Amino acid sequence: MDATRPDPPAPKRAPLIRLQPEPWRPLQPQLQPQPEPDPDRARPVVLVGLMGAGKTSVATRVARALGRRLRDSDRELWQRHGQSAAEQFRQAGAGALHAREAALLREALAERPAPVIAAAASVVEDPACRAALAGAYVVWLDAPPGVLADRIRDATAGPAGGGPADHRPRYPDPAAVLAAQHRRRAGWFRAVADLVVDASAGTPETAAAAVLAGLASAPPGCD
Numbered sequence: 001m002d003a004t005r006p007d008p009p010a011p012k013r014a015p016l017i018r019l020q021p022e023p024w025r026p027l028q029p030q031l032q033p034q035p036e037p038d039p040d041r042a043r044p045v046v047l048v049g050l051m052g053a054g055k056t057s058v059a060t061r062v063a064r065a066l067g068r069r070l071r072d073s074d075r076e077l078w079q080r081h082g083q084s085a086a087e088q089f090r091q092a093g094a095g096a097l098h099a100r101e102a103a104l105l106r107e108a109l110a111e112r113p114a115p116v117i118a119a120a121a122s123v124v125e126d127p128a129c130r131a132a133l134a135g136a137y138v139v140w141l142d143a144p145p146g147v148l149a150d151r152i153r154d155a156t157a158g159p160a161g162g163g164p165a166d167h168r169p170r171y172p173d174p175a176a177v178l179a180a181q182h183r184r185r186a187g188w189f190r191a192v193a194d195l196v197v198d199a200s201a202g203t204p205e206t207a208a209a210a211v212l213a214g215l216a217s218a219p220p221g222c223d
Contacts, residue, residue: 149174
């Protein structure tokens, strides 16, 4: 992405939900199923945000509650290319990785019945992805870069092992990288989001419950 990139358009005035402070725990399914009355007309639900925001954890719970298929960018990168996102970043470079992530998102958005999608953080920088997201219900999981950096450090402690679980690039200074990414991408996240959830507190369960509540109160989209 070069310096000529246009400024993000005005945001959608998405509501912001702040979660109550609680420890961010591993997967513990607790939400009750919430079947949809007309799944064939439902919009895709897309979780966006920076590394460490909890997109996969929250999307897993939302998909389970809605009875929808989960499309997870990191896992599908591994399944299709035999390498994690981190390995592809190291070997093919950021440009190739981001192109693959964008293609996966556009494919998932076209799937019917509509899935729940845990998207790569980079997709909001792709104009075709932003245009495609207009037909989805988009949730931005936001948190301060320092909070996300602490999660990244915990998740990447120890040697790189490869495989789908080793999906995050290992940066010498993750806080600086995430702060730069937040400055670059926050405007795009706001522009595409129908709902913003403050993911700096709470748990995957409370974040997923906020997503489900927002989706239930949102006006129907045009598929």
